[in-house]
Amino acid sequence: MSDFFREWSYAVRKLRSTPTSTLVAILVLAIAIGANSAIFTLTDNLSVTTPAGTEADKVYLIGTGPRDPQFQNFYEFDGAFGETIEQSFDAFESLSRVTQYWLTISQIEKPLRIQGLRVSEGFLRDIGVSAFSGRAFETQDFQPGAIPGAMLTRQTWQDGWGSSPDALDSIIHVSGKPHRIVGILPDSFTFERREFGIVTASNFKEDEMDGIYFWYYNMAGKLKPGVTEEQARAALKAIEPQLKGLETYPGYWDRRTLDIKKLNQNENSFVEDQIQILLSVGLVILFIAAFNVTNLTLVRLNQRGGEYATRAALGASRWDLLRISIYENGTLVALGFLLGIGVGYGLIQIVVTRFSGAEWGFLAMLNGDLGLNIRVLAWTGLACIIALLIISLTTLFFSNRNLINVFIKQDTRSATGSKTFHFITNSLLFLKIAFTCGLLIIGTFFYVSLEKVKDYQYGYEIDNILHGNINLPFYRFDNGEGSPELLPMLHSVLEEVRKVPGVEDVSYSKLQFPHWGWRQWIRLADTPKDIADSDLPESWKGIVYPGFFDLIGMQISQGETFTPIHNTIDAEKVTIVNQAFVEAYFGEEKNPLGQHVETSLMGTVSHFRIIGVVNNTHRWWRDNEAEPTMYFANSADAAARHWSWVYIKSPNWDRSVEQAVLDAVKRIDKENVITSFEPLGRLLDQSQGSFRFIVFIQTLVSSIGFILSCVGIYSAVSYSVIQKRRDTGIRLALGASPASVRNRILVRTLALLTPAIVIGYITVYVALVPMNKLEDQLYLVQPGDWRIYLFACLTLLAVGIAAALQPALRSARIDPNQALYEH
Structure with a gap:
């Protein structure tokens, strides 16, 4: 141990003797390690199974997936299959059922609209969930005729009951059906990496589904001993x-x-x-940082060549020489690790605050415990070891005794310094520039893409539009979610809100954003009758309320818009199509008005007459191409008349206007549940959170790579100038002009930059264009856009020349007499 501290103390003294290079090395490593620790934190959060229960890692779900192998989504299956699967599928020890659903908790002071899980007996037991307070489900909670049990999360318990113990064993109404609260779930409980507000007991019988239009769920269970996942999948497909x-x-x-x-x-x-x-970005920046520190190590080796030669002459082994470097570089890496953890923590806080609210992408899937943990520290430590290995390979290369003698001989007898030293440093600088060029090109692509997304024109108005959600008490009516009585209730809410001072207009839509929707097949008058549904043309679909197009500024170019006449139960089935629909299926000569389109809407196949044509909306993730879209009146949605997105136009929106709107909704029915309102533009920004974060990381890393490459070029050229002071002095003494000396250095720098940039350009071009590596990640830009490649390459070239300019000018001002005397 004493030997360790002695050698470590010697390494610290050597590092302190060169404070500038030591500080630069620590900062470079800290930035790279910090970026990697932040990236490891995010990927760890997504890759590690959330502890939903002590046995959750042994449980599998049965559902449906897309037949197209390029997609990997997982869905619930049709509830009509349940009994057959239970009777025919024997790869699991037992089967339970589980489904996600939105519900309203009433019979409390303030009704709650939350997302919950409906589970059958055995599900919570199979995943190993116990109660935080109260008890878990028991058989009695599933008995026919008994009041079903319910377990709340701690957040719901707080929101609805103020965490009062009186909530336990009380009766609540869940979407109109009585349930008994039997326990409180632990904080760790999630399902499919998502948090839920309540879990309710269910036998999954048809009488429990009264008033619920869709009947879908998953099955869950543990594999029987000796059965593999692939065997179970094959057995499932066989039925x-x-x-x-x-x-x-x-x-x-x-x-x-x-x-x-x-x-x-x-x-x-x-x-x-x-x-x-x-992960790729983190690895590249780690390599760039390691190459930079390696260059600094080479400089130290070059300056201490006599010391190494003396040690070798006195019998020091190759390991002895390597150990000296490992102690020094290990100290640098350790300090970089400690500082880097702080940098990583800061980056994570940026993610939590600046990029919250993502609607899709990996940020939308992060669970709440986003932070550093032992796994992240271990992976970050591994990154440090990789950096240390890269740096130490240089010492290993020079620790050969014969090579040291040649290395020192060249330094002491040559006016230009060690050839080996310059070859290694230039090679590392070459790789670093190539990596930076690749990062800069990709980062520029992401940045241009983000700028176009931020200023994207969706085809409708965003300013002064507020967005919320309303749910009506459907459970009070015989037909549940599709009850006709809900239509006049929706209309009454609309009229009451419209009276609120400060509200200019209000309408409904089943579209969370006006450019969203869902795709389904269509049949036109000239479509052959024998075509299978899977081969039919498709159209996007959306359900809107009369007045919705006017509110968001969508223009009717032909025909008429929806009116209250179209929004009744017995109204004629009509549709409004967009311009892209007309261009795709009717062309310029055929008038679409009055034409009929056959399609399925909420499971019912009907013919719809086209009454109008509206302008296109655009989707930036689909290359800005407008696609055929059909819109239907709100009354046509017989499946879910109990809810809708609410759009309000209000130039003077504030807290008082919002509260007046909420009060107006409650005046129609106290069990109406409406969410708080957010500006539509802000919600659109939040939906881009994952994409904006990718751009942020790419921009950050490209900037870091830029800076590190500039530092590397400046350091390498500056050190080369110092090494060649005598050579430069001789040239000037023999009549060379300062301009020729300066240009000679710049030309040599250009000779190093150009091939490195070309290599980086070719690598990225092959990855983006022929291989399509970022096909689903870049939007509104073409991967082969030569302007972006040219900008990135010329920018790096200019910055590299600028970094070499100051040392070149300093070299051109050398006094020949002084240079010859110093050497």
Whole structure:
């Protein structure tokens, strides 16, 4: 131990003797290690299964996945398949059922609208969930005729009851049905990496689904001993023929197939691509930092060549020489690690605050415990070891005794310094420039893409538009979610809100954003009758309320818009299509007005007459191409008349106006639940959170790479100038002009920059264009856009020349007599 401290103290003294280079090395490593620790924190949060229960890692879900292998989504299956699957599928020890649903908790002071889980007996037991307070579900909570049990999360317990113990064993109404609160769930409970407000007990019988239009769920269980996941998947697909014909809606099997997956396991290819981008970025910046510190190590070796030669002459082994460097570089890496953890923590805080509210991408899938942990520290430590190995390889290379003698001989007898030294430093600088060029090109692509997304024109107004959500008490009516009585209630809410001072206009839509929707097949008058549904043309669809187009500034170019006449139960089935629909299916000569389109809306196939044409909306993630879209009146949605997105136009929106709107909604019915309102523009920004974070990381890393490359070029050229002072003095003494000396240095720098930039350019071009590596990550830009490549390459070239200019000018001002005398 005493030897360790003695050698470590010697390493510290040597590092203190060169404070500037030591500080630069620590800062470079800290930035790289900090970026990697932040990236590891994000990827760890996504890759590690959330502890939903002590046995959750052994539980698999049965559901459906897309037949197209390029997609990896996982869905619930049609409830009509449940009994057949239970009877025919024997790869699991037991099967339970679980489904996600939105619900309203009433019979409390302030009704809550939250997302919950409906589970059958055995599900919570299988995943190993126990109660934080009260008890977990028991058989009595599932008995027919008994009041079903309910377990609240601690957040719901706080919101609805102020965490009062009186909540336990009380009766609440969950979407109109009585439930008994039996326990409080632990904070760790999640399902599919998402948090829920309540879990309710259910037998999944049809009488429990009264008033609920869609009947879908997953099954869950543990594999039998000796059964693999692939065997279970094959057994599940083998029973598909038994299920065909039982589906509730036609065309169900056209795009879906049964599948299984591990509970809470992420299987989203888009998210996986984003994770790979982040990990690649972290690795590249680690290499750049390691190369920079390696260059500094080479400088120290060059300056201490006599010391190394003396040690070798006195019998020091190769390991002895390597150990000296490891102690010094290990100290640098350790200090960089400690400082880097702080940098990483700061980056994570930026993620939590600046990029919160992402609607899609990996940021939308992060759970609440985002922070440094032992796994992140371990991965960050591994990154430090990789950096230390890269740096120490230089010493290993020079620790050969014969090479040291040659190295020192060249330094002492040559006016230009060690050839080996310059070869290694230039090689590392070459790699660093190539890496930086690649990062700069990709970062520029992301930045240009983000700027276009930020200023994107969706085809409708955003300013002064507020956005919220309303849910009506459907459970009080015989037909539940599709009850006709809900339509006049929606209209009454609309009229009451419209009276609020400060509200200019108000309307509804089932579209969370006006450019969103869902795709489904269509049949036109000239569509052959024998075409299968899976081969039919498709259109986007959206459901809107009369007045919605006027509120958000969408223009009717032909025909008429929806009116109250179209929004009644018995109204004619009509539709408004966009301009892209007309261009795709009617062309310029055929008038679309009065034409009929056959399609399925909420499971019911009907013919709809076209009454109008509206302008296109655009989707930036689909290359700005407007796509055929159909809009339907709100009354056509017989499946879910109990809820809608609320759009309010208000130039003078403030807290008082919002409260007046909320009060107006409650005046119609006290059990109406409406969310707080947010500006539409802010919600659009939040929906881009994951994409903006990728751009932030790319921009940050490109900037870091830029700075490090500039530092590296400046350091390498400056040190070369110092090494060649005598050579430069001789040239000037023999009549060389200062301009020729300066240009000679700049030309040599250009000779190093140009091939490195070309290599970086070719590598990125091959990755982006022929290989399409970022096809699903870059929007509104073409991967082959030569202007971006040219800008990035010329920028790096100019910065590299600028970094070499100051040392070149200093070299041109050398006094020949002084230079010859100093040497």
